[in-house]
Every structure is written in structure tokens, then in C-alpha cells.
Amino acid sequence: MDLTATTTVRKSASQVYAFWRELENLPTFMAHLEQVRATGDRTSHWVASAPFGKDVAWDAEITDEVPGERIGWRSTGDADVPNAGTVSFVPAPDGVSTEVYVALVYDIPGGSLGKAVAKYFGEEPHQQLDDDLRRFKQVLETGEVVRSDGAPWGKRARKEFPQRPAQPLSDAELTKGAEA
Amino acid sequence: MRANTWAGRNKVEVRDVPDPKILNSRDAIVRITSTAICGSDLHLVDGYVPTMQDGDVMGHEFMGEVVEVGSGVTADKLRAGDRVVVPFPIACGACAACAAELYSCCENTNPNAGIAEKMFGHPVAGIFGYSHLTGGFAGGQAQYARVPFADVGPLKIESDLTDEQVLFLSDILPTGYMGAEMCDIRPSDVVAVWGAGPVGQFAMDSARVLGAAKVIAIDKEPYRLRMAEEAGHIPINFDDADVRSKLLELTGGRGPDKCIDAVGLEATHGSAHIAAYDRVKQAVRSETERPHALRQAILSCRSGGVVSVIGVYGGLLDKFPAGAWMNRSLTLRTGQCHVQRYMKPLLERIERGEIDSTRIITHTLPLDEAERGFDLFKNKQDNCEKVVLKP
Ligand SMILES: NC(=O)c1ccc[n+]([C@@H]2O[C@H](COP(=O)([O-])OP(=O)(O)OC[C@H]3O[C@@H](n4cnc5c(N)ncnc54)[C@H](O)[C@@H]3O)[C@@H](O)[C@H]2O)c1
Numbered sequence: 179m180d181l182t183a184t185t186t187v188r189k190s191a192s193q194v195y196a197f198w199r200e201l202e203n204l205p206t207f208m209a210h211l212e213q214v215r216a217t218g219d220r221t222s223h224w225v226a227s228a229p230f231g232k233d234v235a236w237d238a239e240i241t242d243e244v245p246g247e248r249i250g251w252r253s254t255g256d257a258d259v260p261n262a263g264t265v266s267f268v269p270a271p272d273g274v275s276t277e278v279y280v281a282l283v284y285d286i287p288g289g290s291l292g293k294a295v296a297k298y299f300g301e302e303p304h305q306q307l308d309d310d311l312r313r314f315k316q317v318l319e320t321g322e323v324v325r326s327d328g329a330p331w332g333k334r335a336r337k338e339f340p341q342r343p344a345q346p347l348s349d350a351e352l353t354k355g356a357e358a
Numbered sequence: 359m360r361a362n363t364w365a366g367r368n369k370v371e372v373r374d375v376p377d378p379k380i381l382n383s384r385d386a387i388v389r390i391t392s393t394a395i396c397g398s399d400l401h402l403v404d405g406y407v408p409t410m411q412d413g414d415v416m417g418h419e420f421m422g423e424v425v426e427v428g429s430g431v432t433a434d435k436l437r438a439g440d441r442v443v444v445p446f447p448i449a450c451g452a453c454a455a456c457a458a459e460l461y462s463c464c465e466n467t468n469p470n471a472g473i474a475e476k477m478f479g480h481p482v483a484g485i486f487g488y489s490h491l492t493g494g495f496a497g498g499q500a501q502y503a504r505v506p507f508a509d510v511g512p513l514k515i516e517s518d519l520t521d522e523q524v525l526f527l528s529d530i531l532p533t534g535y536m537g538a539e540m541c542d543i544r545p546s547d548v549v550a551v552w553g554a555g556p557v558g559q560f561a562m563d564s565a566r567v568l569g570a571a572k573v574i575a576i577d578k579e580p581y582r583l584r585m586a587e588e589a590g591h592i593p594i595n596f597d598d599a600d601v602r603s604k605l606l607e608l609t610g611g612r613g614p615d616k617c618i619d620a621v622g623l624e625a626t627h628g629s630a631h632i633a634a635y636d637r638v639k640q641a642v643r644s645e646t647e648r649p650h651a652l653r654q655a656i657l658s659c660r661s662g663g664v665v666s667v668i669g670v671y672g673g674l675l676d677k678f679p680a681g682a683w684m685n686r687s688l689t690l691r692t693g694q695c696h697v698q699r700y701m702k703p704l705l706e707r708i709e710r711g712e713i714d715s716t717r718i719i720t721h722t723l724p725l726d727e728a729e730r731g732f733d734l735f736k737n738k739q740d741n742c743e744k745v746v747l748k749p
């Protein structure tokens with residue numbers, strides 16, 4: 179499965195690149211990621227969250243990198259869902275902003291895991307990535323993912339539809355947090 | 359706390375709901391001292407704007423006292439004790455739209471941007487108490503509200519102006535003003551305003567402040583037209599007169615140079631067969647709007663003129679007079695108001711006495727009587743023009 183998405187962020191290419199290159203930042207805006215941990219200069223360990231059916235973990239390495247312009251990576255070893263991606267950062271015509279182009283490739287396996295992954299991405303898989311990039315832009319431009327009473331749990335917003343009412347959360351809801 | 363909530367189509371209900379809490383670091387919690395009912399709330403209650411849910415707290419026109427700020431709000435921006443008016447569009451202040459002062463199109467404040475994008479092609483900003491399409495934010499017809507990006511939007515009131523004098527800076531005064539501003543008014547201009555509701559009244563006053571030669575008010579409610587007339591504008595009652603002929607008569611046959619639609623998608627029409635056409639279309643959902651005022655504004659406007667639309671539309675409309683628009687070089691301008699852009703300058707106009715924003719208030723009720731307030735306002739009972747609620 180190939181996915182592409184793009185957004186424009188009102189920051190310089192070097193700032194936007196630097197934020198992405200800090201791979202630990204990815205789970206703050208990518209809905210399916212639980213954790214990414216750098217294990218070396220170009221290697222990292224990724225954990226995807228429960229919506230994937232079960233926790234899925236894999237190692238990845240950066241295969242291509244031009245600071246301020248481009249990062250390419252791919253999973254290594256025997257990942258359950260082999261995947262690869264590139265992100266490029268292109269100065270926008272306004273002279274202030276940066277266009278961000280993301281391309282992801284998932285090699286979806288057969289069996290129950292494949293089904294779970296397909297179900298997770300749903301009928302419009304690119305939407306997941308569109309929403310990820312929307313949050314990426316939010317975090318870079320405003321500092322965090324915006325929450326509302328209807329969608330209080332940040333990166334789970336789309337999964338929450340139909341939403342809880344636009345009404346303040348009770349203490350119990352707040353303590354409990356998002357359903358996994 | 360007590361809050362007025364959406365309780366299904368055509369029904370609001372004041373209920374007990376939890377107090378709001380800080381959810382993002384740049385939030386503030388405001389204790390509301392005054393809030394109002396808007397024509398936009400009617401579209402939500404009537405069910406014309408989709409994605410309302412049972413229990414949604416309504417209201418987007420409110421002011422009050424800051425009681426708490428998040429860790430990301432610095433004291434030079436806002437602190438507990440400050441008295442503020444809160445603009446209805448939630449804007450981040452950092453995106454390209456905000457940089458261009460297009461606050462109601464802020465790219466970052468709508469957590470449901472994906473859904474809004476499906477409907478509108480591109481997403482729009484979050485708005486308080488205004489459906490899940492614009493974010494699912496609890497509104498301000500309540501005792502307290504959570505205000506995101508509190509370091510960007512709220513206007514501090516440091517003088518001793520009353521709530522009534524400044525409350526409408528949250529929406530309808532800037533909206534009416536933007537409606538007039540989009541007309542690029544010149545001293546020779548005749549400006550016609552469809553709708554003598556609160557927004558229309560402020561569009562009329564603003565057109566005069568911006569130098570229009572003559573301002574015409576079109577509605578069918580005699581008491582609203584009387585209110586416009588008392589403020590110095592010329593009334594036309596569309597129930598008694600053919601609007602286009604009347605406009606020609608008042609402009610030496612030219613038609614108004616600038617036209618403002620302050621009615622929106624629930625316009626009523628004097629002509630039964632046209633009204634019936636739109637009702638049927640609306641009922642089967644192949645048209646979501648009843649755009650009588652907009653059609654009439656386009657047909658009436660002088661060639662080369664501007665039709666400025668501040669009445670709200672939510673979906674699709676039929677029989678758009680594209681021929682009149684195109685062949686007569688009309689300019690169509692519109693938008694949810696970019697309130698943040700106008701708050702300070704309009705506050706100064708209020709302080710200088712150039713605009714009396716209190717003149718439209720006809721009812722002040724306790725919050726617990728919100729349901730009655732909606733009823734009075736919607737059904738034009740008891741000469742109701744604008745309802746202010748006191749939590
Ligand atoms: N653009 C914005 O940011 C913004 C902000 C606030 C309100 N609004 C919109 O402005 C509009 C007016 O708001 P309001 O609070 O004054 O509401 P309102 O309902 O009190 O006023 C509408 C008026 O239009 C009159 N009307 C109905 N059909 C008409 C017709 N065919 N011709 C002339 N007049 C007609 C009604 O009698 C009524 O007096 C609403 O659509 C509201 O949603 C837009």
C-alpha cells in the first residue's frame with residue numbers, strides 16, 4: 179500500500195526537518211505510533227499502538243538523508259509489516275513556509291495481522307496520514323495538538339466520531355483519559 | 359455549572375454539566391458575566407448546520423473574567439482577574455491564515471478539520487458552541503468556558519465600559535462591520551442591507567460610519583424596521599412592497615451600489631411559489647439553503663457593485679443567479695467574521711461614542727431562561743431583537 183500526503187508549515191525548512199529528524203517526536207502527531215526510540219545515529223526502534231490489532235514493533239534505519247531537505251527510511255530485519263518512507267522539505271513560494279511531502283509504503287502481510295492493519299487504515303487510508311500531517315503542523319506552529327471537548331484526546335480525534343458532546347469533561351473522564 | 363445545551367432539533371435545555379478544565383497549555387478558563395443568543399444559534403437549533411450532538415453547550419458570544427490560565431499563557435498576555443471579551447472564531451495566531459488576518463480560516467484550531475474539509479473543500483477554524491464541524495468546542499451560554507489560545511484571541515477591557523457596551527465585540531459588531539467594510543464604501547454609495555436582525559443593524563450603522571450616502575434596511579418585521587429607522591436608516595418591508603422596485607425608486611433607478619446579505623440560509627420569501635420551491639428542495643436535502651435574500655441582492659445590485667454576504671450558508675443552494683452576477687460585473691465577497699481583526703479598532707469607536715452597540719438589546723434574561731430567550735428571538739415575540747443572558 180502506497181500513501182502520500184502533503185502540508186505546508188509556516189517555519190523554515192531547517193526547523194521542520196529538525197523536528198522530524200528527532201524521531202522521538204513522531205508519536206506526538208502520528209496516530210498509530212506509540213513510541214519511537216533512536217538506537218543509533220541512523221537506527222531506531224518503532225512501536226505501533228493497539229489499533230493495529232496488537233502491539234507491533236520493528237527496527238528501522240535511515241537510508242537517505244540530506245539535512246534540511248530529505249529523510250528516507252525503511253524497516254529492517256523481519257518486521258511484521260515491512261515499511262519504508264520518505265519525507266521532503268521544500269521551501270514554499272511565500273519565502274517563510276515549508277512544503278512537506280510524505281510518501282509511505284507498507285508491505286501488508288496476509289493473515290490476521292494483515293486484516294487488522296487493513297481494518298485500521300479503513301476505506302480511506304490516506305486520511306490517516308492527512309490527519310497526522312495536520313497535527314504535525316499544529317505541533318510545529320502552535321506547540322501542541324489542539325483538543326476540544328468533542329475531541330479531547332488529540333490524535334485520536336477521527337476515531338472518536340461520533341464524538342462525545344461538546345461539553346466539558348467530568349473529572350472521571352479526565353482521569354481515565356482516552357480509551358486505548 | 360449551568361449551561362444551555364442543544365437537545366435535539368428545535369430544542370435547547372439548560373442543564374448541569376461539568377465545569378471546564380484546562381486541556382491545552384494555552385487555554386484560559388473564563389467566568390462568564392454576559393453572553394448572547396445569535397442568529398447563527400438559530401441555524402444550529404433548527405438543524406440546518408449539521409453535526410450538532412445532544413448535550414453540546416451552545417453559545418459563541420460571551421465575555422467575563424479570567425479565573426485560570428494554562429502554563430503556556432504568560433502574565434503579560436493574560437492573567438486571572440483580567441476582564442475579557444472572547445472572539446467567536448478560535449485562532450492560533452501562528453498559521454498562514456492568521457498571519458493574513460483570516461482568523462476564521464485558522465488552519466490549526468479545528469480538531470475535526472478532516473470532516474470540515476470534506477464539506478467545504480478546505481477546513482475552517484474552530485468556533486465555540488457551533489457544531490462538531492467547527493471542532494466540537496463547548497460554547498459560552500454557560501457559567502464558565504474554556505478558551506483555547508487565550509494568549510491570542512481575547513480582548514482585555516481595561517476601561518469601565520459596561521458588559522452591554524462591549525459584549526458584541528465577540529461577534530455581531532465586527533461581523534456587521536466586516537459586511538460593510540467588504541463593500542469598499544465610497545461617499546456616493548447607497549448601501550442596502552437585507553435583514554434587520556442584530557447583524558443587519560450593525561452592518562447598517564457601520565455602513566454609515568464608513569461614509570455611505572444612504573443606508574436602506576430590508577426586512578418584514580415592522581418593529582425591526584422601526585429600530586433601523588430610528589437609527590437613521592430607510593426601511594423597506596418586503597411583505598408590503600416589491601423590493602427591487604422599491605430599491606429602484608429610492609436610487610433614481612440605479613439600484614444600490616453595495617448590497618449586504620445579513621439574512622443567511624433561513625430567509626423567508628414573500629412569493630409563495632419560490633418559497634415552496636426551496637422548501638421542497640431543502641426537505642429532500644438536494645438544496646440545504648433558502649437563499650432568497652442573496653438572490654434578491656444579486657439581482658438588485660447596481661452593475662459593477664459589491665454583494666457582501668455575512669448571512670451564514672452551510673451547504674448547497676439552488677437557482678444562483680450566475681447570469682446577473684457575471685454579466686453585470688458584480689463582486690461577491692463573504693466570510694465568517696475575522697473578529698480578532700476588528701476588536702481593538704471597534705472598541706475605540708465605542709469609546710469615542712461613534713457606535714452605540716447597546717441600542718439593539720431588547721431582552722436581558724438569566725441564563726436559566728435561555729429556552730425562553732431562544733423562543734422570543736426565533737419567533738420575533740415581544741419585539742425581540744437581541745437577548746443577553748446573565749449566568
Ligand atoms: N459571517 C459571520 O461571521 C456571522 C456572524 C454572526 C451571524 N451571522 C449570520 O448573520 C445572519 C443574521 O444574524 P442575526 O443575528 O441578525 O439573525 P436574525 O435571525 O435575528 O436576523 C435575520 C433577519 O432577516 C430577516 N429576513 C428573513 N428573510 C428575509 C428576506 N428574504 N429579506 C430580508 N430580510 C429577511 C428576518 O426577518 C430577521 O429579522 C445569520 O445568518 C447569522 O448566522 C454571520
Ligand SMILES: [Zn+2]
Nearest residue numbers: 396398419529
Ligand atoms: Zn453570532
Ligand SMILES: [Zn+2]
Nearest residue numbers: 450453456464
Ligand atoms: Zn491560525
